[in-house]
């Protein structure tokens with residue numbers, strides 16, 4: 001069983017490339033920036049030409065004008081910040097115990113035996129369905145928002161972390177034993193770093209779900225936030241405002257994912273990105 | 274004759290596959306001298322890795338025992354020289370550690386402080402020709418370089434004996450040749466007892482003091498051939514290979530091994546046929 005011995009390249013150096021030639025990475029980055037711009041331009045053109053119904057699809061320029069007005073009034077910033085705060089706090093409350101419990105489940109059969117059936121039984125419940133219960137218990141305030149996000153996040157982080165530990169190649173555990181690594185060193189030098197790629201996969205999934213859950217929760221159970229903004233603009237039929245809400249949630253999703261990606265690049269430099 | 278470094282008596286190990294028990298290694302008796310380079314050849318699946326894993330403490334034998342003599346002045350404290358260090362058949366260096374941390378891993382496990390273990394690690398990184406790569410991560414290295422790290426990790430740990438399981442099997446001929454020369458040089462400097470598993474008769478002759486040929490399943494000792502009588506130390510790989518005795522020795526090993534490889538292939542076919550037959554019914 002050979003593994004990872006296939007690479008015949010020595011150190012990979014970017015500096016060896018001819019300067020005028022774009023790297024694959026640069027080309028891909030350019031394409032990724034270009035495609036939404038092209039879409040927006042087509043949309044703007046179609047709106048001005050009167051090909052699409054402006055009541056449902058206002059021109060992007062109109063949406064930007066609306067966004068600028070909302071930023072000036074301070075309302076948009078406020079909504080974004082409150083949603084962001086809910087996400088950050090709820091995500092942290094879910095992710096940290098998710099990693100710890102997941103590691104314990106991966107390392108210790110007994111912990112797994114206790115937790116796994118509970119997870120299996122409750123995981124299929126759509127998380128947003130628990131919101132009324134949380135509101136009942138915690139009230140309409142911030143706590144119910146944190147709770148619903150934390151609940152949604154903890155499953156994904158926990159399951160991925162546990163799988164990450166269990167999928168560590170056996171050979172690394174053998175090396176640890178042969179070189180007489182103690183329990184603590186097995187944990188810090190083998191299990192945790194070995195599971196990191198999967199932990200990050202869990203964090204990314206968790207962040208996606210956190211956004212989904214908070215926007216839906218704010219539809220019904222809030223007086224502020226991006227979800228609330230989208231919901232009220234529907235009720236008052238202010239379509240431009242609704243589009244601003246959608247746009248902002250997209251930016252938020254993009255930014256949080258980028259943040260986790262950046263963290264991953266620092267903490268998991270051995271994985272090829 | 275001095276006390277052997279490794280004394281193996283009646284070592285056996287069985288495995289159960291689908292509730293059918295078979296013998297992986299059967300009644301192995303061995304005496305390995307201190308500072309000896311001992312090669313093991315045998316057909317695939319005859320139990321070479323199993324033997325090494327038992328000596329490494331990664332597997333428990335079913336019967337028999339072995340004893341690895343402690344070096345002079347050895348106290349058995351945590352930071353004392355370990356009994357053995359293994360170089361594994363497959364890629365085994367940690368992808369998340371730099372070359373330096375990989376090489377220093379055993380020393381860290383023994384509780385040796387950072388400055389000291391890095392100093393030792395750097396010395397062995399130099400020895401295997403990787404100076405300048407101490408801070409590199411494994412994914413930046415070629416397959417051959419990774420095996421060098423693995424060898425440096427084992428030697429840096431300063432064990433009583435080294436267990437090496439086909440460390441060069443996955444490498445191309447040229448890289449293999451270079452690493453064999455390097456391995457011989459490091460071994461000449463340290464004079465550890467080495468148990469070295471290989472599939473290559475050629476490699477065994479170049480490296481070994483003695484070559485043990487194992488039979489196909491169950492793994493038994495078929496013959497032990499003395500090479501050091503033919504090629505004294507220190508050796509030059511090129512002159513060994515071009516000498517007249519080399520061909521003669523090669524023939525001797527191969528004639529012993531040929532029947533075993535054929536037997537192993539036949540039994541593998543048989544097992545495959547049985548499995549297919551079972552699948553259809």
Ligand SMILES: Nc1ncnc2c1ncn2[C@@H]1O[C@H](COP(=O)(O)OP(=O)(O)OP(=O)(O)O)[C@@H](O)[C@H]1O
Nearest residue numbers: 288289290297316317318319320321322323324362
């Ligand atoms: N953990 C295990 N469970 C069941 N069978 C095993 C186990 N480990 C090894 N075996 C079997 O024991 C036999 C000997 O295996 P071993 O790995 O020692 O062979 P080997 O001589 O090292 O072969 P190769 O040259 O291909 O590496 C094989 O038939 C193998 O299938």
Ligand SMILES: [Mg+2]
Nearest residue numbers: 321322362438
């Ligand atoms: Mg093997």
